[in-house]
Amino acid sequence: MDLVPAPADLADVTPDGGSLCGVDEPACGTDGWSGLRDEERGAWEGFLQAHAEITQELERELHDAHRLSSNDYFTLLALERAPDRRLRMHDLARPVRLTRSGLTRLVERLERDGLIERLPCPDDARGTEARITDAGRELLVAASATHLAGVRRRFLDRFSPAELKTLAAQLSRLGG
Amino acid sequence: MDLVPAPADLADVTPDGGSLCGVDEPACGTDGWSGLRDEERGAWEGFLQAHAEITQELERELHDAHRLSSNDYFTLLALERAPDRRLRMHDLARPVRLTRSGLTRLVERLERDGLIERLPCPDDARGTEARITDAGRELLVAASATHLAGVRRRFLDRFSPAELKTLAAQLSRLGG
DNA sequence: GCACGTTGATTGCGCATGCAACTGCTATCT
DNA sequence: AGATAGCAGTTGCATGCGCAATCAACGTGC
Known part of the structure; x- marks a missing residue:
């Protein structure tokens, strides 16, 4: 191609x-x-x-x-890793790489499915926080097993440790 | 992230x-x-x-x-490179990485804009061929200048020739 | 030569997303 | 304090895409 x-x-x-x-x-x-x-x-x-x-x-x-999209997964993961497992919409939008409107809808769906919940931001009445629920965490654990195995099989396992190291260094140069 | x-x-x-x-x-x-x-x-x-x-x-x-999306661009490029600058829908779908239905709509738009034309396939009455028009080729030439400059600046220029060579070899291992 | 499975392409429908407009809140400036 | 600019999030709308159903044409078996 x-x-x-x-x-x-x-x-x-x-x-x-x-x-x-x-x-x-x-x-x-x-x-x-x-x-x-x-x-x-x-x-x-x-x-x-x-x-x-x-x-x-x-x-x-x-x-x-x-039954999870990549964006669903990345959203749950970002929340799981955040302090207190919650994040404001604005801060969640960046790692997931969605616009705020896109994230609004995605969070809507995840909330409807009980995987996250939405709370008013305590120190800023404009803000909304999303927090992953226990159900969300359980699903994330299962999904991450699937995901990680796939990443290993299709990507990581094809490189030697030394190759991975230089690859990581090289790719990090691209981010500017 | x-x-x-x-x-x-x-x-x-x-x-x-x-x-x-x-x-x-x-x-x-x-x-x-x-x-x-x-x-x-x-x-x-x-x-x-x-x-x-x-x-x-x-x-x-x-x-x-x-005013071109990546898929628009890849489609025009695939046609430009094809023999006689035409390709059947089926053969076009693979390099552009779209389903046939998605490609049908994309080709529809490009045809509406005069960048490609659709012809019945001579040896198979089921088939349709897409062919890039002269207008399409002109736009492609302009767009490829933009695109290539961007690829150079953001990707190629960040590696030495030797790095590019090993990178190409390593990445080619991922495709199976 | 005709029925039947297969293939190429299109269409109906639903969904996820971006953009722009909007609402409500915060912060700043006078 | 009041006006005004700026920010957080949501909503209306349009778009691009995939899936499944559909249709037309091809090919195979009899």
Whole structure:
């Protein structure tokens, strides 16, 4: 699957038979299609490919085994880890990577299912806190077993400890 | 952001103050929260984090500059690279990672915008082919410049050529 | 040649999400 | 203190997607 573009100018090619930076004229070190060198292309496409595949399968496992979406799971997990197992909506939105409106609806559903509860924020009357319930914790424990096993099998087990270490260091460079 | 679960048994902790595999009792080499060793946790969370951040920003750039979603872009790109710049719906669905129904609607929109056209498949009357139009190619050229620049800046430029090479090799191991 | 299972694509429906507008509360400035 | 700007959260609305049902065409067995 080739998901990286050809940055060539369209005017350079004939409109009927040509291709953008076609394979018939590969410049040195590039594959002639993407404008990327082979290792660049491999790394970037591998990155996209691996993420898509792994997360899709993890999501399916989680849903089949526990009727939980990834966002449900990450929400419960973030709450479980928070001090007193509660978090304000605003602070919950960031780790779960949802907008506030999206989070409102998600929290609504989790509350309806009894996995979390909503409380008024004591020191700020505008705020709402979400807190994970015992039922939510139980489900989280079960779901995390499923999830972790999947992560191990599809990702962690494919690397040596040394590789994981350098990988972690490299990936942490991307976050800025 | 900690998005990896604690696989401990809920019964082990007190319901009010305890935590799942709490930080106060870290087992050797683990962080006490995730059931993962530090390098495992760093690699996996870094992977998720990096992907989420990068793709979100790329998507926003693409949308702001060209009114194109990632799926729009990948679809145009897949068509541009296909022989005769056309592909059957079925064959287009896989690289774009959509279900056929999702692809039907996406192709509908792209056709409405004049970026692709739909043709009956000559050798199979059930089939439909999508072909990128010249307007679509022009937009793709512009969009790919935006996209590639973003990929370089946020991903490729952060690695040395040697790192990219090993990274590509490592990531390719994940696809099975 | 005709019935029947299979395949390619579309459609109806439901759901999760983002954006923008809105409400109610807080904080600041005079 | 009162006006005003800013923030937290929710709601209306639109959109994009998956699932399951559907339809048309292909292919196989008889």
